Structures are given as C-alpha cells and as structure tokens.
Amino acid sequence: MDRDDTTLRVLSTSDLAGLDISLTDVVDTVEQAYRTLAAGRSDNPRKLTVKPADGHSVAYAMLGRDGDRDVVATKTSYKHGLRESRDRQHYYTTLTLYDDVTGLPVAMMDCSRVGSLRTPAVSALLARECAAPGASTALLIGTGTQGRLALPFLLTTLPALDRLLLSGTHPDGVAAVHAELARHFPGRDVEVVGDLRTAAKEADVVVATAGAHTTAAVEADWLGPDATTILVGHGLAPSTLHRADRVVATSEAQMRVTGTDLADADGALPPVDLELPAVLSGASEVRTADGQRVFAYNSGLVVTDIALGHRFAQLAAAQGLGTEVALWR
Incomplete structure (x- = not known):
C-alpha cells in the first residue's frame, strides 16, 4: 500500500x-x-x-x-x-x-x-558525565526491566569500569542480568552481593533501578566521598539526595512531580544544580571540586x-x- x-x-x-x-x-x-x-x-x-x-x-x-x-x-x-x-x-x-x-x-x-533501552542509556550518560575521574566500580540495585540492560549500557559509556556489583533478590532477574551482560560483553562478569552497605561503600557509581516494593535503601553515609548515585526507580534513601554536594536531573520539573518520595520532613526537595541537557551541551560541568558526592535523578523526557x-x-x-x-x- x-x-x-x-x-x-x-x-x-x-x-x-x-x-x-x-x-x-x-x-x-x-x-x-x-x-x-x-x-x-x-x-x-x-x-x-x-x-x-x-x-x-x-x-x-x-x-x-x-x-x-x-x-x-x-x-x-x-x-x-x-x-x-x-x-x-x-x-x-x-x-x-x-x-x-x-x-x-x-x-x-x-x-x-x-523505554527499556532509553532509560538505561540515560543512566549511562548520567554516569559518564557525573562519575569522578578514575571510577572503576559500579553497583546495580534491582534486576527488573530497567536493571537488566543497565550494566551493558554503563560499560558502553564507561569502558574503564573493571568491577561490576549486583544487589538483587529475584533469581530470574539475577540470571537475566548475567545473560544480558554476557550477550553484549562476553567475558565480563558481575558479582552478586549480599551486604548492600559494604557494596555501596566500594562503588564509585550506584544505579538504583529496583521496584517500589524493594527493601534496599542505600544511605548517604554508606557512600564513598566521590560517589555518584543515579536513581531510576527505588533503592536509594532520601539522604543520598539531601546530603549530596551536587544534584543533577534530566528535568528538575519532572523530579519535583515524580520524586516526592524523596522529600524531607517538610515536604521539600533540594534545588537541582544542573539538568542533563545543559551538561551534555558542554555549558556546565557537574563536578566543581574533588570529593563531591553527586546525586542524579533519571526521569524520562x-x-x-x-x-x-x-x-x-x-x-x-x-x-x-x-x-x-x-x-x-
């Protein structure tokens, strides 16, 4: 026709x-x-x-x-x-x-x-722009739809990552994460971790993609001084946002609508320092000093x-x- x-x-x-x-x-x-x-x-x-x-x-x-x-x-x-x-x-x-x-x-x-491709691609772009120089360890929280391609996309934008950690509780999801990683990056493996606090302390980049019913909640004081946390679904406590040195969002307006579960006791969210489009355009840099913890909020545009x-x-x-x-x- x-x-x-x-x-x-x-x-x-x-x-x-x-x-x-x-x-x-x-x-x-x-x-x-x-x-x-x-x-x-x-x-x-x-x-x-x-x-x-x-x-x-x-x-x-x-x-x-x-x-x-x-x-x-x-x-x-x-x-x-x-x-x-x-x-x-x-x-x-x-x-x-x-x-x-x-x-x-x-x-x-x-x-x-x-959506299943766009979202982990955005997380990977956030990781590339927000991670501290020399970042080598990434932690993925969650094994659902958004988690299964997170690590292959991270390795696409941050090929220097040499250690991959996974926190997940569903056997089928864990197996799917392993399978996707092997399909896109044969020879690479991911360590399944049981102690989330220790894993978070060791990670340079944390990507939280878990579902709403997860019990995982990484706190700010679990993180290293240069850590980057990226929230896609659930798995990060509000403290990772409120105590971050720099806050990046794909869209501040959307974060204020969909990120209300991160609000403090007064119902407030901290200001966003940068939006991802401006970062990618080269107009601004995420990190302005050493030792900064960066929180990034991934909401779809x-x-x-x-x-x-x-x-x-x-x-x-x-x-x-x-x-x-x-x-x-």
Missing part, C-alpha cells in the same frame, strides 16, 4: 523485538535528542497525569517535537494494578510519530522496547522517546516491518 495521509504504519511488540540496534546507536540517538533540546530546537512540555483517588492506576500523556529529526509525537502510558504484584499489573505504552516536513504520519508503535522511536521506525521501514492501516479512511 502506498503511503499517504490516510495510512499509518503500526509496529507491534514483535515487530520491534526483531530489530537489531547497537547500544552505541541507542546512546548516540538519546544524547543527540538532549543536545537538540539544550540548543532550543526541540520542545518537551510537561507531562499530563491522571490518577484515581485510590491509586490503583496511573496514566500519562506526553507531547513533544524533535527539532533535529523534524518529528512531532505523542506518547501515552497507562498502568493498572499498582498495588498488585508485577505479574498482575497491566501496562500499555504507545508512541505515535508524524513527519513535520511532509505532514505525513510516520508510525504508531508499542513504546515498551523504546519525551524527546528521547521520540528520537529513539523514530530510529526504530526508520529501521522497521527499511526491513518492511509493520502493518499499514488505513486509519483515516
């Missing part, structure tokens, strides 16, 4: 699962999205959120424009059963892209793989989903993947 203004390429979970994309390609795509945003050529409005009073579900809607790719997109996310175990939850996320040069639709896709989703759409189109739907006829 010829592409026109009535047809839309729909990319399913299975379509996207078959696409081969390197970790370096993902990191470069995400980094370029941040740089374009920092240059003022992209738009990333604040997300909209709806949640019922009893908290059993949450839904988000995000609109953005990538000025480098000339693509406009909307992303939606809906999770039901927040108080249930992970296997009883329902989660759907979609991304719909439009070419802002031709005015034609590009694709609508399941956004789960985009839709411009990164747009860039990576568009990259997937390009790869899919080249391989003839997806289903053309006459949606507007």
Whole structure:
C-alpha cells in the first residue's frame, strides 16, 4: 500500500523485538535528542497525569517535537494494578510519530522496547558525565526491566569500569542480568552481593533501578566521598539526595512531580544544580571540586522517546516491518 495521509504504519511488540540496534546507536540517538533540546530546537512540555483517588492506576500523556529529526509525537502510558504484584499489573505504552516536513504520519508503535533501552542509556550518560575521574566500580540495585540492560549500557559509556556489583533478590532477574551482560560483553562478569552497605561503600557509581516494593535503601553515609548515585526507580534513601554536594536531573520539573518520595520532613526537595541537557551541551560541568558526592535523578523526557522511536521506525521501514492501516479512511 502506498503511503499517504490516510495510512499509518503500526509496529507491534514483535515487530520491534526483531530489530537489531547497537547500544552505541541507542546512546548516540538519546544524547543527540538532549543536545537538540539544550540548543532550543526541540520542545518537551510537561507531562499530563491522571490518577484515581485510590491509586490503583496511573496514566500519562506526553507531547513533544524533535527539532533535529523534524518529528512531532505523542506518547501515552497507562498502568493498572499498582498495588498488585508485577505479574498482575497491566501496562500499555504507545508512541505515535508524524513527519513535520511532509505532514505525513510516520508510525504508531508499542513504546515498551523504546523505554527499556532509553532509560538505561540515560543512566549511562548520567554516569559518564557525573562519575569522578578514575571510577572503576559500579553497583546495580534491582534486576527488573530497567536493571537488566543497565550494566551493558554503563560499560558502553564507561569502558574503564573493571568491577561490576549486583544487589538483587529475584533469581530470574539475577540470571537475566548475567545473560544480558554476557550477550553484549562476553567475558565480563558481575558479582552478586549480599551486604548492600559494604557494596555501596566500594562503588564509585550506584544505579538504583529496583521496584517500589524493594527493601534496599542505600544511605548517604554508606557512600564513598566521590560517589555518584543515579536513581531510576527505588533503592536509594532520601539522604543520598539531601546530603549530596551536587544534584543533577534530566528535568528538575519532572523530579519535583515524580520524586516526592524523596522529600524531607517538610515536604521539600533540594534545588537541582544542573539538568542533563545543559551538561551534555558542554555549558556546565557537574563536578566543581574533588570529593563531591553527586546525586542524579533519571526521569524520562519525551524527546528521547521520540528520537529513539523514530530510529526504530526508520529501521522497521527499511526491513518492511509493520502493518499499514488505513486509519483515516
């Protein structure tokens, strides 16, 4: 079917699962999205959120424009059963892209793989920019979706890391972390640790990706003097933020909306020193002195989903993947 203004390429979970994309390609795509945003050529409005009073579900809607790719997109996310175990939850996320040069639709896709790659790529960029010189040991907390690719992405941006530690309690998740590391970096291994406090003290970089029900909570006084902590999900106590010497966020506005569990007794969060787009643009440096502890907050920006989703759409189109739907006829 010829592409026109009535047809839309729909990319399913299975379509996207078959696409081969390197970790370096993902990191470069995400980094370029941040740089374009920092240059003022992209738009990333604040997300909209709806949640019922009893908290059993949450839904988000995000609109953005990538000025480098000339693509406009909307992303939606809906999770039901927040108080249930992970296997009883329902989660759907979609991304719909439009070419802002031709005015034609590009694709609508399941956004789960985009998110599963984008988030650890952002953590890896934060680690690269925030870690102290000579950082050699990384600790990963959590073995869920966001944890399983965290170490391969960290090694992509910080190849000098020579010791990898893992704190996780689910055997299948631990096995998945090992498998992903072996797939991307054959010969590298990760040590599963039982004493989180000791592991945190030894780590130069701590990436916390655990789920909401975790009992792990690294405290500030467990950390070394130059440590970098990166929060994606859970696994860090609020003290790591409040006692940090420098605070970095992908977006301060989003941190103040989604990071309320880190607030102090007065409900306050400390100011953010830098946002990641400005850091990547070269406008500012994270570390201003030796011995600084850095806290970084990783929350998604839709411009990164747009860039990576568009990259997937390009790869899919080249391989003839997806289903053309006459949606507007």
